[in-house]
Amino acid sequence: MTPSRPMRADARRNRARILAAAEEVFAEHGASASTEEVAARAGVAIGTVFRHFPAKRDLLAAIMKDLRRRLIDKAEALIANGDPKTAFFDYFTYLVESSAKIGTVVNLLAEEGPSIEPGEQIMALTHAFGTLMDAAREAGAVRPDVRPDEVIALLTATTHGAMAAGWSDDLRRRTVNLVLDGLRPH
Structure with missing residues (x-):
């Protein structure tokens, strides 16, 4: 070869x-x-x-890979240059807002056949998200009792809701604000 x-x-x-x-x-x-x-x-x-x-599946898979790359790039930029008090919240919001665009591609990929193994990209996203959350917690912006698995569950539920139900921009914004308020110290 x-x-x-x-x-x-x-x-x-x-x-x-x-x-x-x-x-x-x-x-x-x-x-x-x-x-x-x-x-x-x-x-x-x-x-x-x-x-x-x-094939159409090749195009959809490439779109998904490109979207994941942009999500990772955004996280890395926030880690490098963002304010630790706000970067985690900015990224959470960005992920939910991006979910509307990603949703169509995810659904089409599911229709096309077996899932595409995300591998390293998902690991990089998880690591970056954890790094942002740790920095926010150290800066006193996230409650100390909040666990990463809880935040991932909230993120998953919120992004899925935004994708599946086709939330309006206003509903998505208000919902994200409520979720993030629950993560902040009282």
Whole structure:
């Protein structure tokens, strides 16, 4: 087997445009979204989409991987530069807000077949979330009796609710505020 060559700059740009367009198209149209629409929105030929993503499942998996990468990048930026008193709360909010976009892709992936193993990305997300929570606790912004598994349960319930029920922006914001108020010291 020969090692794969690095992707040309134009191919990388096309791939990024396809992923961004696909994320928008799937969020807007769900399962009825067409590859042709993705290609048109990305400004590339349909063959270019298929060259990068031979099947719809490949495109959905790449979107999911890209979304996870953005979540990790956001956490790492908050760890490096965020205020420990607010970074954890900002990240919790960001995760719930992102869930609406992720929800469509997750549902489509589930329809396409077996789940895709997230592996290292989920471990990195879990670690980053824990790091942000520890820093917030040390800064006195999170109650000392709050356990990580409780916070993950609250996050999971809130993101699932936002995804499954299609919460409005206002409901999502108010719900997140109530959850986060429960995590703060009284």
